[in-house]
Amino acid sequence: MKKKLLIFHPALAPYRVDQFNSLSKLFDLEVVFVYENIDNNKFDQSKLLSLLEFKYSFLLKGIYFKGRVFRFGIFRKIKRFNPDIIIGYEYSFISQYLIFLKRIGLIHQRIGSTIDDSLEICNHVQSKGRYFARKISVNKFDILIVMSNEVSTFYQNTFNIRPNQIIVSPILQDPERLRENSNLLEIFANQYIKDYNLKGKKILLYVGRFSPEKGLIRFVNHIHTLLLDHKQVVLVLIGNGEEKTAIVNLLKDKSLEKKVIMPGRYEGQNLNAWYVCSSGFVFPSTYEPFGAVVNEALIFGLKVFCSKYAGSSYLVTPEKGMLYDPFSEKDTVCKLNLFLNEIDIVDKINLMNKPSLMSDHKSDFLLEWNKLITE
Numbered sequence: 001m002k003k004k005l006l007i008f009h010p011a012l013a014p015y016r017v018d019q020f021n022s023l024s025k026l027f028d029l030e031v032v033f034v035y036e037n038i039d040n041n042k043f044d045q046s047k048l049l050s051l052l053e054f055k056y057s058f059l060l061k062g063i064y065f066k067g068r069v070f071r072f073g074i075f076r077k078i079k080r081f082n083p084d085i086i087i088g089y090e091y092s093f094i095s096q097y098l099i100f101l102k103r104i105g106l107i108h109q110r111i112g113s114t115i116d117d118s119l120e121i122c123n124h125v126q127s128k129g130r131y132f133a134r135k136i137s138v139n140k141f142d143i144l145i146v147m148s149n150e151v152s153t154f155y156q157n158t159f160n161i162r163p164n165q166i167i168v169s170p171i172l173q174d175p176e177r178l179r180e181n182s183n184l185l186e187i188f189a190n191q192y193i194k195d196y197n198l199k200g201k202k203i204l205l206y207v208g209r210f211s212p213e214k215g216l217i218r219f220v221n222h223i224h225t226l227l228l229d230h231k232q233v234v235l236v237l238i239g240n241g242e243e244k245t246a247i248v249n250l251l252k253d254k255s256l257e258k259k260v261i262m263p264g265r266y267e268g269q270n271l272n273a274w275y276v277c278s279s280g281f282v283f284p285s286t287y288e289p290f291g292a293v294v295n296e297a298l299i300f301g302l303k304v305f306c307s308k309y310a311g312s313s314y315l316v317t318p319e320k321g322m323l324y325d326p327f328s329e330k331d332t333v334c335k336l337n338l339f340l341n342e343i344d345i346v347d348k349i350n351l352m353n354k355p356s357l358m359s360d361h362k363s364d365f366l367l368e369w370n371k372l373i374t375e
Contacts, residue, residue: 002028003373006083008059008074008094009114011035014043014267015292017051018174022362024054026369030081031056034071034094040241041209043267068093078107085372087145088113091133099140110372112143114169116289118311119150122158126287143372145169147290148314167368171292171312175299175356178272182351188273189349196261198277201234202345205278205302207271207293208285210241215307215326217243217250219284222332224254232345233259235282238274240265275300276351280343284326285310301354305339320357 005027009016012033023029033056037045049056062071070093078086078101086109088095095113102111125131138144138159145167146152152168155161179185193199208214216237227233237247237260244262251260266274275281281297281304290311297304304321306313313323322342324335 002026003085004028004081004083005030005085005087005372006078006081007031007087007114009033009089011038012043012045012048012052012056013038013041013292014048015171015173015295017048018177019169019172019365021051021053022172022365023369026366026373027085029054030083032077033058034060034062034069036060040211047268065093070094070097074098075101075106078109083109085110085112085143087111087143090115091130091137095141096133096137099137103140110142112141112145114145115151115155116147116311117151118289118309118313119148119154120309121287121289121311122151122154141165143167147171147311150314151311164371167371169365169368170361171290171295172361172365173292173295173299173358175358178296178299179351179356181269185269185273185276186349186351188270189277192263192273192277193346193349196234196236196263198234198346200232200345200347202230202232202280202340202343203278204233204235204280204282204305205238205274205297206236206282206284207238207274207296208283208291209239210237210243210247212243213285213287214241214243215284215286216247218286218326219282219332220247220250220254220256220260222329223336224256226333226336227256227259228254230340233340235260236274236278237262238264238266238271272296272300275302276354277346277349278302279346280305280321280339283307283310283312284332286326288312295358298358299356300351301357303339303343303357305336315358 009031059071059073062069088098098111101107147170149168152166251257281302283294283306285307286309288310294304294312304316306316306323307326308323322335322339325331
């Protein structure tokens with residue numbers, strides 16, 4: 001009989017679908033979402049939920065405090081499902097409540113939390129509140145779920161967490177699912193090429209929010225001369241966000257209206273088609289716990305020009321792209337010039353000619369989560 005696993009999670013994002021479905025093969029799983037959608041990056045939830053292969057539910061009533069939330073009904077949900085293992089997220093109020101319930105003896109299950117921090121964020125915690133929440137609670141969890149071996153080592157060395165208490169669980173996405181319906185993806189991709197006159201260009205693709213931590217304004221400022229000097233190079237920014245107006249104004253100021261294209265926000269197959277018709281991917285974030293779009297770019301065969309501060313930077317080995325310092329204009333321009341020599345112009349769209357560059361982490365993923373079964 002499978003062990004019962006209860007996970008409290010903020011909201012469903014596309015890059016969590018395959019991860020949760022894989023867990024449902026190992027456990028009798030229920031995921032409780034505490035938000036209806038991701039506040040700053042809303043997705044088509046009905047479509048995403050239709051892909052899930054396990055039981056899920058929502059807890060949406062509760063208390064908000066400075067951007068944090070505590071939901072009513074957590075203990076009732078635990079009693080009803082009676083799991084063997086309960087997982088919260090980060091050092092949230094919900095995770096703290098699990099610690100409290102166990103301390104006073106109302107629950108006896110093993111408890112844990114998912115920690116999505118990159119190594120950079122581990123070393124430079126973004127707030128005093130989080131610093132102290134981590135300090136007082138990290139050793140009270142039976143299990144920590146982190147996203148890289150580097151972060152695992154940090155917790156082992158800094159807080160004396162035993163290796164068998166840590167599960168290394170990076171974002172897991174199924175290349176076959178993302179790349180399915182290749183004919184339709186190619187049709188969309190060819191239409192983008194036609195609509196934006198991109199044939200014969202080297203297309204640098206960015207996908208994500210237009211927000212300060214993504215580093216787009218700094219990136220464009222650093223490379224604006226390079227873009228103007230390289231006639232074949234075009235930067236495509238897919239997304240939306242608070243800095244959109246500032247980016248549009250910057251493009252006018254630098255005379256980049258024809259060199260930088262902002263088609264809007266896409267998701268699903270409409271987004272995947274942009275990966276299909278691009279030459280390379282850029283990820284200039286200065287603060288990033290992980291960055292699932294790096295996963296997606298590699299799955300679609302794109303080399304990645306990636307900030308060294310992104311949690312997913314460890315995926316970008318020399319044969320899969322290049323790491324750089326987004327705060328350094330010299331490093332950005334010098335390395336981007338080298339990166340441009342490694343990518344091809346867009347000509348005939350054929351997904352078969354762009355095999356996935358993403359390593360298969362599924363066996364490692366299953367091996368790590370099996371720690372909860374074998375103990």
